[in-house]
Amino acid sequence: AAIASCRANDEPIEIERGWRDSAIGQDLKRVRNVKPLWSKFGTVVGVALGGLDMWTNQLFGFSFFGTLKHGLTDAQSLEPAAQHKKIDYPKPDGVLTFDRLSSVFLSNTNHEEDQPIHLQVKNPELQRTSELDVFAGPSTRYCPAGVYEWVEKDGKPVFVINAQNCVHCKTCDIKDPNQNINWVPPQGGEGPVYPNM
Numbered sequence: 735a736a737i738a739s740c741r742a743n744d745e746p747i748e749i750e751r752g753w754r755d756s757a758i759g760q761d762l763k764r765v766r767n768v769k770p771l772w773s774k775f776g777t778v779v780g781v782a783l784g785g786l787d788m789w790t791n792q793l794f795g796f797s798f799f800g801t802l803k804h805g806l807t808d809a810q811s812l813e814p815a816a817q818h819k820k821i822d823y824p825k826p827d828g829v830l831t832f833d834r835l836s837s838v839f840l841s842n843t844n845h846e847e848d849q850p851i852h853l854q855v856k857n858p859e860l861q862r863t864s865e866l867d868v869f870a871g872p873s874t875r876y877c878p879a880g881v882y883e884w885v886e887k888d889g890k891p892v893f894v895i896n897a898q899n900c901v902h903c904k905t906c907d908i909k910d911p912n913q914n915i916n917w918v919p920p921q922g923g924e925g926p927v928y929p930n931m
Contacts, residue, residue: 764791770802812911815870834880838899842927843879845920851897852920853881853906860914861893869911876909901926 753759767787772780787797804811826833855861865871866884873882879899884891900917902925907917 764788767797767799767802770804771799773804774802808909809911809913812869812872812909814868816868820870834878835899838879838901841879841901842929843899843901843925844927845898845900845924846922847898849921849924851895852918853895853897853900854916854918855893855895856914856916857912858893860912862891864912865910865914866891866893873906873910873915876905878903878905882906 754763765784765788768781768784771783771787774780775783783799787799791797824831865873871882871884874880874884879901881896881899883894883896885894886892897920900920902917904917906915
């Protein structure tokens, strides 16, 4: 009870500081402006400015641009499905492309079947009226583990969460257009193991 009331939403800031101070963090800092410059100025000018920015970061340790922002969060950048042509993705061929569940198997993900679901949908009706009806169910595509699916039940679409497949990437928490899905650490700390990494 004490943990639930006092520490339930703690964030491990030591991990954030640790990776930012590491060699990987330093490499990522040098390229932080490439995508914002590309988005703002287009391919030719944006890539040229991005190259200049990486060069000054590498040689002199500073950027003329500071740290640029993308302008919108990933959730805010998602546009209604009606504004776009539907993409028909080819079936995985098992040679160059693979189905999601085979990839989940390789991650050695394990969750106890009876543990509480760690993927919380705040408003199920909003999930149907907006995520499905307006955005055409992007959760079924952005999740790399096939955790989310819309199925027909009694003639109505039902949002199904296969939490046991979750590889803890938190894409749903970041990309859901309504910020209606909340990823929380699972009970027992279970999830992907990645034994060969």
